[in-house]
Amino acid sequence: MWWTRLKALIVKELLAVLRDPKGRTVLIVPPILQLLVFSYAATLEVTNVDVMVLNRDNGHWSQELVNQIKGSPTFRSIRFTDSPAEVRMAIDTQKVIAVVEIGPTFSRDIEAARPAEVQVILDGRRSNASQIVSGYLSRIVGTLAADTPSGKRMASNAVSVVARNWFNPNLTYQWFMVPNLVASIALLIGLIVTALSIARERELGTFDQLMVSPLRTHEILIGKLIPPMMIGLFHITIYILAAVFIFGVPLRGSLLLLYGSAIFYLASVVGLGLFISALSMTQQQAILGAFLFMVPAMLLSGFATPIENMPAWLQPITYVNPLRYFLVIVKGVFLKDIPAVEVARQTIPLLLIAIVTLSAASWLFRRRLE
Amino acid sequence: MTAHSPMTEGRAARIRRFAALVRKESYQIVRDPSSILIAFVLPLILLFLFGYGVSLDTTQTRIGLVIEEEAPLTRDLAAGFQASRYFTVTVGRDRREFEEDLVLGRVRGIVVIPKTFMADYAAGRHPALQVLVDGSDPNTANFVQNYAQATVANWERQRLSDGSGRPPAIAAEQRFWFNPELTSRNFLVPGSIAIVMTLVGTLLTSLVVAREWERGTMEAMMATPVSAAELLAGKLLPYFLLGLTSMTLCVLLAVFLFGVPFRGSVAALYALSATFLMPALGQGLLISAATKNQFLASQLALISAFLPAFLLSGFLFEINSMPTVIQWITLIVPARYLIPSLQTVFLAGDIWPMFTQAIAVMFLIGCVFFALAARSTRKRIA
Secondary structure, eight states: HHHHHHHHHHHHHHHHHHHHHHHHHHHHHHHHHHHHHEEEEOOEEEEEEEEEEEOOOOSHHHHHHHHHHSSTEEEEEEEEOHHHHHHHHHHHHTTTTTEEETTTTTHHHTTOOEEEEEEEEEEEHHHHHHHHHHHHHHHHHHHHHHHHHHHHHOOTTTTTTEEEESSSSSSHHHHHHHHHHHHHHHHHHHHHHHHHHHHHHHHTTHHHHHHSSSSOOHHHHHHHHHHHHHHHHHHHHHHHHHHHHSOOOOSSOEEEEEEEHHHHHHHHHHHHHHHHHOOOOOOHHHHHHHHHHHHHHOOOOOOSSGGGGOTTTTTTGGGGOHHOOOOOOOIIIIIIIOHHHHHHHHHHHHHHHHHHHHHHHHHHHHHHOO | OOOOOTTTTHHHHHHHHHHHHHHHHHHHHOOHHHIIIIIIIIIHHHHHIIIIIOOOOOEEEEEEEEEESHHHHHHHHHHHHHHOOTTEEEEETHHHHHHHHHHHSOSSEEEOOOOOOHHHHHTSOOOOEEEEETEEEEHHHHHHHHHHHHHHHHHHHHHHHHHHOOSEEEEEEEEESTTTTTOOOHHHHHHHHHHHHHHIIIIIIIHHHHHHHHHTHHHHHHHHSSOOOHHHHHHHHHHHHHHHHHHHHHHHHHIIHHHHOOOOOOHHHHHHHHHHHHHHHHHHHHHHHHHHHHHHHHHIIIIIIIIIHHHSSSSSGGGGGHHHHHHHHHHHHHHTHHHHHHHHHHHHHOOHHHHHHHHHHHHHHHHHHHHHHHHHHHHHHH
């Protein structure tokens, strides 16, 4: 009996979202487009760099330096200039990110085994990218220095560093980005779909009808919980397929663990959504409330910047963020084949978040009835 | 009031009507706590997070350091890593001690000074240091590699200068203009102001107008003597002002609380922001006219405005590094023009050739959005 009632509510909830062709489209097309666009766009690699060279030296070594920059695949174009005013203009208007300035005695200094110097001016407005560019340029200068007569003398027992990257040997950015997006896009969609569910009924006045139906309060909540989780699982499935077959991200761990923890993740997301929904009087409040949670959740998840880099007082706040745990699971299962114990350790907080938010939602829900 | 045809109507009446519209819309903003939340609370949170919390500056990274053979030289090299301000080091004897930590993300890398190190060093055979890094986060992996390299270079330089005192053959002297300390806050905070204006301009506006369509009050308004243009202008003006207010709040916080330098002029700041609100509001209007449903509007605003402002604007990720097709897409993202200009107003000063270009493009995109929005509004009524 209760099952028939619940089933009716679940079907109704699914229809509410999927009946409208625009609603169907918005749940399917944009998430896939997002995955495609953002996983290619969101890269902290710096390529296609434009630089300018102001060369006051006409010897062999400055030419050699220019050739090495030209030969590096990172640099897209080199402009040459001999006026400092042009240097200023090019940096100011962001035509180039860096200017290499070679002084008039550069080659002579090298030939005479005196320390030679180049100046690199970088655009500090884009300090992250310019730091990376500065790293590239230093490496080029270092290679050139090792070729100079005095450099060769020093090189005999120079210590070299051999780096090996585990889990992602070529540091392919998409291997990092796609698993991150799997978790984040599921949060974005799950939260908004659920946040609206109670608020919409309230705004349209159908909430009262629901209340006088034979459904019990917890049945209503379960009925509101299951459809968004089904939608979320559908999305996660699409993303996992895309990750493996379009982006070639290796799936090294167990799919079962991933799905098992995904259920808890979605339950915690939906719990948060229902909580926001129960707090809101209108759909607008629900959507904006969801945003208010979502934006900090994205920033404090370890997605864009590692949590360990955040100040110590801020780190505890991330403990209530379901994305934080699921990111570890998705990346771990995909790339590192993390053990089941570790997955469980990350899943328990998800379960706790789900229990707390769902209880809070049902309490609010019941209180609003009176 | 007697019915007038719009042709014969006086100017005073039109102004009064318009003022009434603006007033009605402003009341709605003030009355609903959620618009205050988006216009004032969310900006505070965002600025706070970018100001204090989220930073691209890498601080100490945890690594494991394995010394396979104890010797004065290897101990000295290890001390170099322990003294580095980039690493928090745990020392071990065997790399297997750290392998599990690397899998679980407890350390980001393992630096191994191998058994062969001393022998190679003595024989002048290029002794090598092994660095195993967690590639699942490529950015941190790169940092660990680079800092390991820098630590070794630093150690060598010190060791050499003890002996022969020879400086490197070529030194690259680096100067970072506008932001010499490379504080990432200085460019993240101006960028987040653009995100805030996108939220107010596009998300909030699209929701409000979509609700009017959903409830049918939009049609009711259309039936009044108010012309469509007046109606839309009356709706948008309060949100335009709200956007500018919340921008002003952000700028004040950025300058006085976070100490971000402000080297440009207030005129440039407002010219850029006001122009940016045109495409932002136009997009919100277009979304609401096309969807007429709050759920769809929120999803579209999220996908077409908020996420692109974050990811396709050069805010966090370099546009030049993106694939060509995606670089084309960024051309129609208004935030892409605002963010570098705002960063310039804050950090560099007034560089008008850059600003005028940005203003012109944003204005153009705004016109296109408004034209499309007007078309889909009219079609609906007919």
